[in-house]
Amino acid sequence: MARKASLSGFPEWLPNERLVELHVQDTLRRTFELHGFSNIETRAVETVGQLLRKGEIDKEVYGLSRLQAEEGEAAGTDPNALALHFDLTVPFARYVVENAGHLAFPFRRYQIQKVWRGERPQDGRFREFTQADIDVVGDGALPFRYDVELALVIADALGSLPIGEFTVRVNNRKLAEGFYRGLGLEDTAAVLRSVDKLEKIGPDKVAELLISETGATEDQARAALALASIRTADTSFAEQVRALGVQHELLDEGLAELTEVIEAASRRAPGTVVADLSIARGLDYYTGTVYETVLVGHEKLGSICSGGRYESLASKGNRVFPGVGLSIGVSRLVSRLLADGGLQASRDVPTAVLVALNDDDSWYQAQDVATALRARGIAVEVAAKAEKFGKQIRYADRRGIPFVWFTTAEGTHEVKDIRSGDQVAADPQSWTPPAEDLQPGITTS
Incomplete structure (x- = not known):
């Protein structure tokens, strides 16, 4: 709520x-x-005369003026004065x-x-x-x-x-x-x-x-x-x-x-x-x-x-x-x-994947993975720090990100669904999350 x-x-x-x-x-x-x-x-403002010409709703209209009005500027009651549109x-x-x-x-x-x-x-x-x-x-x-x-x-x-x-x-x-x-x-x-x-x-x-x-x-x-x-x-x-x-x-x-x-x-x-x-x-x-x-x-x-x-x-x-x-x-x-x-x-953020870091030197490699995924319409974040994997997974969980991406020491890739715990081999050039996880879904209670 x-x-x-x-x-x-x-x-x-x-x-x-x-x-x-x-x-x-x-x-x-x-x-x-x-x-x-x-x-x-259309623009947010109209003249007062324009807004009030069809129906008396002047009590509901917000006038628009500068705090320090210059000489010659229209006052709120002037039909040429500006006001925010009410519809x-x-x-x-x-x-x-x-x-x-x-x-x-x-x-x-x-x-x-x-x-x-x-x-x-x-x-x-x-x-x-x-x-x-x-x-x-x-x-x-x-x-x-x-x-x-x-x-x-x-x-x-x-x-x-x-x-x-x-x-x-x-x-x-x-x-x-x-x-x-x-x-x-x-x-x-x-x-x-x-x-x-x-x-x-x-x-x-x-x-x-x-x-x-x-x-x-x-x-x-x-x-x-x-x-x-x-x-x-x-x-x-x-x-x-x-x-x-x-x-x-x-x-x-x-x-x-x-x-x-x-x-x-x-x-x-x-x-x-x-x-x-x-x-x-x-x-x-x-x-x-x-x-x-x-x-x-x-x-x-x-x-x-x-x-x-x-x-x-x-x-x-x-x-x-x-x-x-x-x-x-x-x-x-x-x-x-x-x-x-x-x-x-279904989640608070558009991000579908967090790319985890093995160490701080792997940040640029992780950006390459993220770029490949984004090129196919997958929303991605890259971890900011090479913390323990458990902490990086918990960060994704707090954010509502469903998948965490790992690059192994051998240069291969795996992706983990942190909701189910399943972790599988993946290719940045072809892997795609399930359709329902690609974007936040809107559900009824």
Whole structure:
């Protein structure tokens, strides 16, 4: 289990834990690339104006300034001041606009980077953490089928990790907004923000918020909560929505889109992707499909993966770049896996072989052995001192290195598996450890 960080909200993994994190990242990277997503990396800082232009989250943004600011430098409240990015979607939108002339659309990208968010640290929530994002962005238009595809990609990506059962919960903002308008509630953004708090504060408190902050009547609040209570693993949600008796053109459009997502998911990932009409997503830039993913049995941890459709987050004059994307909270996921002992590395170091020294003069000969092994992709360390072989073996054991290499006085070579005690003749030009020992393995408890 990870040590408690000396600076709250800024986790630092031990080597064994870091190997687990890298395994998660590598698995996601392979899956994303199998689905045709290209990797990019954006800068860590954006202007305050860029970060805050879609949604009011200024309390969570870390401003960036020098301790001794020079005259004329922007202050934290200036839209031109610099701040650390709080997610990867807003920087990606800026990246698309600035590089549109060099990108082929629809543009498919994935990004695995650190982000910073000034929220209260707690279980699974950090101030510095890693996210893994995928997005598809179009130029002027983006076919809805990408909304369907992303639900399937994320189910594939998370299904490749030994994290147990998970549920991708999907809703549609058009469905929700059309329903609210059909009720006579025009401030749909405020209603969505209230409904987004449903799991945190419960239906009674949300009803109070709807009445006090959006001007809803008790009947309207009751209807909004009735919509949020609908959850199905098939397309029967549409009938339940219709049974509530609300009509609106935007509602019809949202129902059709969500039905298409759930129909496809029920064939490709049955039971994994469900329609959940309580999902709202508080950020203002989402316009259609929205996703949230939870670990079954760990729902209190919150969403480990979320995102949605946006039509105008990225724009340049009359040119718009609609997109759909999802973000996996890698640090949140890893912290849970480590806390539960669900994943652990088979050893703490990448080293598979320690080349032992007969005497100090044999160090250069040992380096020749190490070079031959490394040329074939085997991670090797050379002992620093010609201590008794027993001490060199104990050093390897403490480090978690499975094999120790010996060169005899006659110039022949032997390798010892210190776990079993087996020692056999070996050739530096051809010997290879078993495949499971070539690199640290990630195992489930």
